[in-house]
Amino acid sequence: MTQKILEVVQTTILKEKPDPSTLEFGKHFSDHMFMMDYTSEEGWHQPRVVPYQSLTLEPAAMVFHYGQTVFEGLKAYRSSNGDIRLFRPEENFKRLNQSCDRLSIPKVNEEAMLEYLKEFVKLDKDWIPKEKGMSLYIRPFIISTEATLDVSPSRAYTLMIILSPVGSFYKGGIDPVSIFVENEYTRAAPGGTGNAKTAGNYSGAYKAQERASSHKKDQVLWLDGVEKKYVEEVGSMNVFFKINDEIHTPALNGSILEGITRKSVIELLESEGMSVCERSISIDEVIAANENGSLQEMFGTGTAAVISPVGRLEYKGRDYEINNGKMGETASWLHETLVGIQTGALDDPFGWSIEVNG
Numbered sequence: 322m323t324q325k326i327l328e329v330v331q332t333t334i335l336k337e338k339p340d341p342s343t344l345e346f347g348k349h350f351s352d353h354m355f356m357m358d359y360t361s362e363e364g365w366h367q368p369r370v371v372p373y374q375s376l377t378l379e380p381a382a383m384v385f386h387y388g389q390t391v392f393e394g395l396k397a398y399r400s401s402n403g404d405i406r407l408f409r410p411e412e413n414f415k416r417l418n419q420s421c422d423r424l425s426i427p428k429v430n431e432e433a434m435l436e437y438l439k440e441f442v443k444l445d446k447d448w449i450p451k452e453k454g455m456s457l458y459i460r461p462f463i464i465s466t467e468a469t470l471d472v473s474p475s476r477a478y479t480l481m482i483i484l485s486p487v488g489s490f491y492k493g494g495i496d497p498v499s500i501f502v503e504n505e506y507t508r509a510a511p512g513g514t515g516n517a518k519t520a521g522n523y524s525g526a527y528k529a530q531e532r533a534s535s536h537k538k539d540q541v542l543w544l545d546g547v548e549k550k551y552v553e554e555v556g557s558m559n560v561f562f563k564i565n566d567e568i569h570t571p572a573l574n575g576s577i578l579e580g581i582t583r584k585s586v587i588e589l590l591e592s593e594g595m596s597v598c599e600r601s602i603s604i605d606e607v608i609a610a611n612e613n614g615s616l617q618e619m620f621g622t623g624t625a626a627v628i629s630p631v632g633r634l635e636y637k638g639r640d641y642e643i644n645n646g647k648m649g650e651t652a653s654w655l656h657e658t659l660v661g662i663q664t665g666a667l668d669d670p671f672g673w674s675i676e677v678n679g
């Protein structure tokens with residue numbers, strides 16, 4: 322596309338890039354940010370890229386009070402020959418609109434958003450790390466900006482996209498994570514907002530994460546909000562089990578976030594002739610399968626870590642080791658294959674990896 326689709330105000334002072342060897346997740350941001358506004362009169366309008374900067378909002382801006390906000394997370398990768406690639410970005414804008422629908426936020430034009438994102442990433446392409454395992458994390462989000470304390474959907478919004486270079490999730494090889502099965506707090510309930518990427522789901526999870534940390538576990542495994550019996554997800558990852566050589570994952574039930582990595586893992590396994598059983602999986606079944614040796618692997622899936630094996634699990638005061646605390650062959654294969662597709666190192670028969678010419 323040669324036609325200019327975006328108004329761009331370029332920064333005059335380029336920031337210093339962070340040292341890739343000490344990079345922490347989400348602490349550094351690129352030179353620019355994307356913005357677009359919504360009013361009930363004009364709809365979504367004025368897509369633009371401006372220097373990364375602070376915002377000015379009234380204290381009464383609705384986002385501060387009632388949390389009417391949604392976000393997304395995806396990554397741009399640099400392939401070994403220098404191409405810039407996005408992994409299934411159209412899925413992220415589709416999900417953004419699903420979250421918008423749940424939060425009564427006006428939807429965006431998904432095709433236009435993808436074109437804006439490509440232009441924006443091209444402009445800040447020097448922020449995509451070249452080092453192996455590193456990428457540029459892309460955070461689109463929408464906030465409600467109308468200044469009123471009225472409890473009702475805002476009539477004004479701002480959509481922004483910010484870019485943050487991120488290191489390899491795995492510093493020295495892939496270390497399986499340990500998880501704490503949360504038996505008191507719940508993340509989401511039927512009919513709630515669990516399948517939307519919205520702020521409140523995450524702030525409401527901190528308490529459980531604190532408890533997991535105090536038990537020296539990395540992450541929380543959430544159970545269903547009604548019976549606290551069925552496995553839902555791990556932190557901000559979907560979860561898979563390999564039991565008796567079959568792959569199982571909790572079925573999407575409205576309170577589980579529909580991960581794009583989850584979907585890709587299922588499609589990838591099925592393309593290899595392996596079926597994935599989507600169903601209700603009780604924590605008792607998982608524990609029993611681990612005790613009798615039929616649980617071969619457990620792993621989480623999400624944009625940040627791609628595939629994260631689970632090596633240890635604490636439930637009701639007991640610790641269980643899974644697969645001797647090691648990463649299993651299915652998790653390894655999935656990680657290698659997905660990262661290969663994302664970075665352009667492997668063939669992409671699915672057309673998931675979109676090249677951004679820059």
Ligand SMILES: *Cc1c(COP(=O)(O)O)cnc(C)c1O
Nearest residue numbers: 557558559578580581582623624
């Ligand atoms: C984002 C997210 C996931 C993973 O989704 P991906 O699209 O694979 O990154 C899973 N669970 C929760 C709660 C999330 O917020």
